[in-house]
Every structure is written in C-alpha cells, then in structure tokens.
Amino acid sequence: xxxxxYFWKAELLLFTLPTQPxxxxxxxxxxxNNAFLPSREIANPDRFSGxxxxxxxxxxxxxSEGTNIAIVGNRGIGKSSLSRQIVNMSxxxxxxxxxLGIYHDETLDFLTLYxxxxxxxxxxxxxxxxxxxxxxxLLEWMQEVKASKEEIEQFKKESKTGLxxxxxxxxxxxxxxxxxxxxxxxxxxxxxxxxxxVMDLIRSKITKNGILIVIDEFNQIPDTSGFASFLKSLATxxxxxxxxxxxxxxxxxxxxxxHLSSDRLFAWSVINLRKMxxxxxxxxxxxxEASINNTIxxxxxxxxxxxxxxxxHPYIMHLLGKQTYKSAYLESVRNVSREYIKKVLTDxxxxxxxxxxxxxxxxxxxxxxxxxxxxxxxxxxxxENGDIFTTDAYRVSEEQGVENASQYVGQLVKExxxxxxxxxxxxxYKFKDSLFHTYITARPPLF
Numbered sequence: 001x002x003x004x005x006y007f008w009k010a011e012l013l014l015f016t017l018p019t020q021p022x023x024x025x026x027x028x029x030x031x032x033n034n035a036f037l038p039s040r041e042i043a044n045p046d047r048f049s050g051x052x053x054x055x056x057x058x059x060x061x062x063x064s065e066g067t068n069i070a071i072v073g074n075r076g077i078g079k080s081s082l083s084r085q086i087v088n089m090s091x092x093x094x095x096x097x098x099x100l101g102i103y104h105d106e107t108l109d110f111l112t113l114y115x116x117x118x119x120x121x122x123x124x125x126x127x128x129x130x131x132x133x134x135x136x137x138l139l140e141w142m143q144e145v146k147a148s149k150e151e152i153e154q155f156k157k158e159s160k161t162g163l164x165x166x167x168x169x170x171x172x173x174x175x176x177x178x179x180x181x182x183x184x185x186x187x188x189x190x191x192x193x194x195x196x197x198v199m200d201l202i203r204s205k206i207t208k209n210g211i212l213i214v215i216d217e218f219n220q221i222p223d224t225s226g227f228a229s230f231l232k233s234l235a236t237x238x239x240x241x242x243x244x245x246x247x248x249x250x251x252x253x254x255x256x257x258x259h260l261s262s263d264r265l266f267a268w269s270v271i272n273l274r275k276m277x278x279x280x281x282x283x284x285x286x287x288x289e290a291s292i293n294n295t296i297x298x299x300x301x302x303x304x305x306x307x308x309x310x311x312x313h314p315y316i317m318h319l320l321g322k323q324t325y326k327s328a329y330l331e332s333v334r335n336v337s338r339e340y341i342k343k344v345l346t347d348x349x350x351x352x353x354x355x356x357x358x359x360x361x362x363x364x365x366x367x368x369x370x371x372x373x374x375x376x377x378x379x380x381x382x383x384e385n386g387d388i389f390t391t392d393a394y395r396v397s398e399e400q401g402v403e404n405a406s407q408y409v410g411q412l413v414k415e416x417x418x419x420x421x422x423x424x425x426x427x428x429y430k431f432k433d434s435l436f437h438t439y440i441t442a443r444p445p446l447f
C-alpha cells in the first residue's frame with residue numbers, strides 16, 4: 001500500500017511539475033474540503049456555475065428603476081448563491097457577467113445589505129428592526145449622514161433597552177426637539193424610522209444607484225403582513241431603494257403570503273429558479289477540479305453518475321462531490337470511477353453527511369423494508385412535472401414483493417412519517433420537497 005501511494009505521488013509530480021522532478025506541489029485537506037461547498041452559498045463568481053438566463057434577468061432588474069427582485073424555487077436549487085451574485089453585481093463586480101458573456105455597459109454602485117432572516121424573525125417589524133440594528137446594517141451607515149449623528153449618539157445610550165423601548169420613550173416624551181434637520185427625530189413607529197433612515201442615506205449620495213437590501217430565507221418569517229403594503233409605499237416614496245427577497249416557494253404569491261399587490265411589486269423581476277441543467281452541473285465538477293489543480297479527476301462515467309443523482313439540484317452535487325473528494329484524497333485515489341461513487345454513496349448515508357435529509361429518510365421508512373420499497377418506487381415514478389401516478393409506483397412495488405403499497409402511500413401522507421407526500425387528486429401525489437425526492441433516489445437502501 002505504501003509503495004502504491006508513493007508511486008501515485010510520483011505520477012502526480014510528473015503531471016504537475018514536469019520541469020522540476022525533484023519537487024512536488026501537494027494539495028491540502030483544506031483545499032479538498034472546499035472544492036465543493038454544500039454547506040454555504042457560492043459567493044465567488046469564479047466558482048458560480050451556469051444560470052446565464054437568471055443572471056441576465058437579475059442584472060436587468062438592478063438597472064430598472066423602482067423594480068424589486070424575488071428569487072423563488074425549491075430547496076437546494078441555488079437561490080442563495082444567485083442572491084450572492086446579485087450582491088456582487090450591485091457593488092460593481094461584473095466578473096460573472098464577463099464570464100457568462102452577458103452584455104453590460106454599466107458598473108453598478110449600490111449600498112447593498114445581505115441579511116438571512118432565518119426563523120428568529122417573527123414579523124415585518126422585527127425584520128425592519130434587524131435591518132437597522134444588525135452589524136453592518138443601516139444604523140452603522142447612518143453615521144455617514146451628518147444630520148443623523150445626534151440621533152446615533154442617543155440611540156447608543158438607549159441600546160441596552162432595545163429599539164422599541166427607545167422609540168416608545170421618544171414618542172411619549174414631552175421634550176420639544178428641533179426636527180427640521182434630523183428627520184429621524186419625528187418617528188412614531190419602526191416603519192417610519194426605517195423610511196427616514198433610508199431617505200437620509202439616499203440624500204447623502206453615498207452611492208450612485210441607491211440602496212439594495214437582500215433578504216434571504218424570507219419564507220421562514222411566520223408573519224409578513226404589512227410587508228407588501230410597506231414595500232409599495234417605499235416604491236412611491238423612495239424609488240432608489242430596492243429589495244431582493246429570496247425563499248422557498250413555487251411563486252411570488254406564495255412567498256408573499258398571497259398578497260394581492262405582489263404581482264405589481266415584482267413585475268418582470270421574479271426569478272423562478274428551476275432545476276439546473278446537466279451542463280451547468282458538469283461545470284460544478286470542473287470548477288471543483290480546477291480549484292485543486294486537477295489533482296483528483298472524475299472520469300466521464302463518474303461525472304455523469306453525479307449529474308444523474310443530483311437531478312438538477314446543485315446542493316446534492318456539492319454534497320456528493322465533497323464526500324467523494326474527501327474519500328479520494330484520504331485513500332490516495334486520483335481518478336474517480338463510477339464504482340467509486342457507489343462506495344461514496346454508502347459512506348454518505350452511514351455517516352449522515354446531511355443529518356436533516358437522512359433523518360427525514362429514516363423517519364419516513366421507520367424501520368420497515370416494505371415502506372422503504374414503496375418510498376423508492378414513488379421516487380422512481382415521479383413524472384417531469386413532479387406528479388406521481390400511483391399505478392406506476394404500485395407496479396414497481398409489486399415487482400419487489402410489496403402487494404399492499406397503497407397502505408404505505410397513505411402512511412407517508414401522515415405527519416407521523418413526515419408528511420413527505422401530498423395528495424393532488426385521485427391517484428396522483430407529489431413529494432412536498434424535490435430535494436428530498438432526489439435524496440431518496442440517490443441514497444442506497446437501508447434494507
């Protein structure tokens with residue numbers, strides 16, 4: 001084994017440094033671990049793959065006055081990575097446009113804030129509070145505005161009591177204050193505070209194009225009532241302010257909780273991110289290989305296997321690719337084959353590389369070989385539009401010895417098993433999450 005390892009190193013030496021046979025460039029475990037990035041969005045334009053049409057739409061939306069942007073789609077489809085590219089373009093980085101060959105004739109200059117709301121934000125007012133007070137938020141930028149300096153100092157003194165108590169003290173105060181040069185001093189609620197802060201920043205002309213606020217994971221905010229109407233008023237009063245909201249949803253109405261004004265607020269600027277095509281998925285592999293100087297290479301069959309397993313989801317591509325590279329590096333495998341990918345799939349399941357997806361899988365299966373067969377039969381029977389015709393799934397299940405498949409289908413709809421299936425109409429179902437469907441297909445059986 002030791003001799004094979006040194007032979008491999010010698011081969012690598014000749015490949016990477018043919019003019020200096022006495023030296024060797026060695027990649028590090030850090031490089032290997034970061035060649036694929038399933039745990040974070042892709043911020044570097046050089047590592048971003050494909051999506052030319054969507055990137056073009058985003059750039060044009062940034063150019064359009066009074067236009068907000070929405071990015072919707074399933075989990076693991078690349079929404080956050082695209083939003084990061086919007087941040088890059090809005091702050092003058094056109095390298096992705098150049099890379100994709102997208103025509104552009106302007107370098108944008110926005111003051112851009114990126115905020116991932118998560119489940120810690122409960123409503124619109126809390127969101128605006130975070131946008132003001134989070135590190136790197138609007139409050140820090142207010143210090144650039146001369147008219148706001150007095151207000152900043154007062155806010156700092158009151159920061160321990162929080163913004164709401166601070167505002168309440170101001171509203172209930174009987175002390176008369178000069179407000180002509182300090183617009184923030186007359187606020188009566190958080191929305192007015194937010195609007196006045198933004199107006200002060202716009203008037204200061206810190207940037208050429210205005211302000212862009214990117215809110216990721218918008219779908220996780222339970223109560224977004226009032227946000228659409230507030231956005232509408234901002235579009236009228238401060239056209240230099242843009243929002244880009246990002247979240248898991250089928251359309252903008254779902255993301256905005258079916259507010260009637262959603263269509264007008266995001267006219268021509270809703271990016272409904274679909275599954276990534278095979279060539280763009282292939283580019284993810286090529287980018288990863290280049291990041292480690294082609295030290296570990298996937299042959300064509302192995303690459304096609306990853307593409308098929310990913311099923312249009314870049315997250316799955318990164319998840320499988322990361323484990324493949326780690327295993328190959330530690331085992332001194334330089335050329336990865338299709339057979340090696342099969343081994344990696346087992347490792348991913350056993351080590352629970354994604355504990356959330358693996359936990360959902362085990363909960364749905366619930367130690368039942370028959371239920372697992374039906375679950376995989378359903379995944380294999382998904383049509384192009386995402387629907388599942390149960391007759392097809394029952395046939396596959398029966399071929400594997402399960403005669404009462406309908407019983408297990410009924411169970412998979414229930415909360416006890418994760419409610420992974422949704423009934424659309426008679427004899428038709430769909431998975432509630434296409435990412436989970438892809439994981440079911442890729443994961444080796446438990447039994």
